[in-house]
Amino acid sequence: MEHGIRIRTVILLLMLFSAVSYLHAQDYIPFPTSDAYWNEYRFYQGWCDAPDYCKVTYFIEGDTIIDSLLYKKIYCANPDWTSYIGAMRENDKKIYYWRGGCPNHVLLYDFNLNVGDSISYPTELCDTSWVYYHKVTSIDSVLLQDMTYRRRINLYGTWSWIEGMGTTSGLFYPYYWGIACICSTHLVCFYHNGNLVYLDETTMPCFNLTVSQPEFSGKNQGFDTFPNPFTTSTTIEYELYTICSIQYTVYNMMGEMVFYSQENMLPPGRHKITWSPGHLPAGLYYGVLRSGDRVSVVKLVKQ
Numbered sequence: 041m042e043h044g045i046r047i048r049t050v051i052l053l054l055m056l057f058s059a060v061s062y063l064h065a066q067d068y069i070p071f072p073t074s075d076a077y078w079n080e081y082r083f084y085q086g087w088c089d090a091p092d093y094c095k096v097t098y099f100i101e102g103d104t105i106i107d108s109l110l111y112k113k114i115y116c117a118n119p120d121w122t123s124y125i126g127a128m129r130e131n132d133k134k135i136y137y138w139r140g141g142c143p144n145h146v147l148l149y150d151f152n153l154n155v156g157d158s159i160s161y162p163t164e165l166c167d168t169s170w171v172y173y174h175k176v177t178s179i180d181s182v183l184l185q186d187m188t189y190r191r192r193i194n195l196y197g198t199w200s201w202i203e204g205m206g207t208t209s210g211l212f213y214p215y216y217w218g219i220a221c222i223c224s225t226h227l228v229c230f231y232h233n234g235n236l237v238y239l240d241e242t243t244m245p246c247f248n249l250t251v252s253q254p255e256f257s258g259k260n261q262g263f264d265t266f267p268n269p270f271t272t273s274t275t276i277e278y279e280l281y282t283i284c285s286i287q288y289t290v291y292n293m294m295g296e297m298v299f300y301s302q303e304n305m306l307p308p309g310r311h312k313i314t315w316s317p318g319h320l321p322a323g324l325y326y327g328v329l330r331s332g333d334r335v336s337v338v339k340l341v342k343q
Contacts, residue, residue: 068151068191068203069190069191069203069204070204071128071149071204071206072100072204072205072232072233074100074101074112075100075232076099076230076232077097077098077230077231077232077248078097078099078211078227078230079095079096079097079227079228079229079230079231079247079249080095080096080097080098080210080211080226080228081093081095081096081225081226081228081243082094082095082096082210082223082224082225082226083224083225083226084223085223088223093244095118095119095244095247095249096117096118096249097118097249097250098116098117098212099114099250100112100114100115100128101113101115104127106127110129111127111128112127112128112129113127114127114128114137117249117250118249119249122249124140125139125140126138126139126142128148133150133151133152134147134149134150134151135147135148135149135150135151136148137212137215141166142166143166144166144168146161146215147159147160148212148215149206151191151193151201151203153176153193154176155179156176157175157176158174158176159173159174159195160172161173161174161214174197174214175195175196176193176195176196177194177196178194179191179192179193179194182200182202184202184205185236185237185238185239186235186236188237190202190203190205191203199213199214202238204232204237205232205238206227206230207227208227208238209225210225210226210227212225213225226240226243227240228240228241228243228244228245228246228247229241229246229247229324231248234292234321234323235321235323236324245339246324264276264277264278265277265327265338265340268338268340268341269341269342270340270341270343271342271343272316273314273316273317274315275312275313275314275315276288276312276313276314276327276329276338277311277312278310278311278313278329278331278336279309279310279311280306280307280308280311280331281308282308283306283307284305284306284331285305285306285331286302286303286306286311286330286331287300287302287329287330288300288301288302288313288315288327288328288329288330289301289330290317290325290326290328291328292323292325298317298320298325299315299317301313301315315327315340317342320342321342322342322343323341323342324339325339325340325341325342326338326339326340
């Protein structure tokens with residue numbers, strides 16, 4: 041009897057959790073129109089191979105008018121350059137993408153779809169005369185890194201759409217090169233309004249290529265950070281071998297400087313810097329220590 045009560049209790053709790061998750065995901069979350077960063081890597085056989093692959097950051101900045109309609113500009117940053125690649129707009133839970141140089145826009149997402157519905161994608165970029173279809177297999181909700189539930193549409197295969205973000209396989213998947221290649225894309229992390237929304241560090245750590253690349257090209261050289269992760273403050277301890285001046289800078293994931301400290305003509309030996317981020321939100325930051333021509337980088341995690 042007691043065993044049966046336990047089982048019924050567990051079932052009721054699971055049903056309650058499912059109901060709460062479903063209710064949390066009921067309010068539609070529109071696609072971002074600013075302050076959004078999709079950080080992903082590409083695999084392209086013979087070009088972007090493991091383990092380094094090719095990293096890119098997509099972000100939104102500014103407006104543009106195309107065929108009398110308002111679009112949001114999309115930029116792509118890689119380690120060498122940043123360029124404007126196209127624009128997006130949302131209408132009635134549908135997200136359209138216009139790629140620079142293409143005569144037509146493409147329906148990238150349709151969050152009105154139900155189980156059994158399909159969406160078509162062009163077989164080749166800019167050519168909508170030949171299409172292939174992806175079918176919705178199930179719809180549920182998912183708890184993301186920012187502790188919010190969002191509606192998730194699962195399509196045939198292993199990829200999904202998440203409201204207000206896009207796909208777990210990258211912003212433009214599967215519309216990125218077409219299907220005539222051995223290639224794929226994968227979303228590592230997604231930030232919106234300064235908050236980490238999605239994180240998958242299975243293959244590589246989260247990154248953001250809008251941060252100045254020369255400053256993040258060095259390896260850690262003789263300094264420690266503790267505690268890390270931290271809640272209120274963290275201490276950076278480093279060693280100098282000659283009289284030297286140092287600069288210590290902390291950046292958020294948008295590449296914005298949130299802390300700066302400079303010490304001139306320090307003697308050789310161990311030195312410390314304490315960083316207390318105060319009101320800054322929890323998430324990922326990068327600490328950059330410069331001493332002469334040496335640049336060291338550490339990932340900082342505020343809980």
